[in-house]
């Protein structure tokens with residue numbers, strides 16, 4: 001299987017919103033498999049469709065929370081945060097679309113997320129651990145939001161300046 005190309009900031013597509021998946025067919029199953037493969041190969045704990053240039057409301061994530069020995073990839077179609085509680089600082093958050101940058105991000109401490117699985121069956125996930133952060137991060141992608149939008153403007157400006165400099169250097 002080929003790894004899909006992951007779009008990186010400042011690619012404008014990452015700023016668009018995903019559209020709800022209307023029907024789950026063989027093509028969608030294949031896309032889910034390739035996204036799962038790409039996430040695992042990239043050592044990621046989550047991947048949203050927008051990151052690979054597809055505007056479908058769809059995320060894959062690792063219930064094993066990045067433990068290479070205990071990978072447990074899962075998918076959520078048309079995911080929505082239906083309840084949230086508290087807040088925490090997600091330390092050193094990173095993103096496959098924002099390479100070489102990490103920052104602390106304010107997130108809900110607990111979320112309830114609803115969607116459907118790859119067979120179209122309704123799913124509800126309630127978590128108050130690292131997976132709650134992963135789900136918030138990935139669902140953000142489906143609305144065109146990156147974690148750098150949720151950090152201080154000073155830190156964001158530093159990152160943007162660095163990317164501009166790199167782009168100049170690499171023509």
Ligand SMILES: [Zn+2]
Nearest residue numbers: 094095096097
């Ligand atoms: Zn991300």
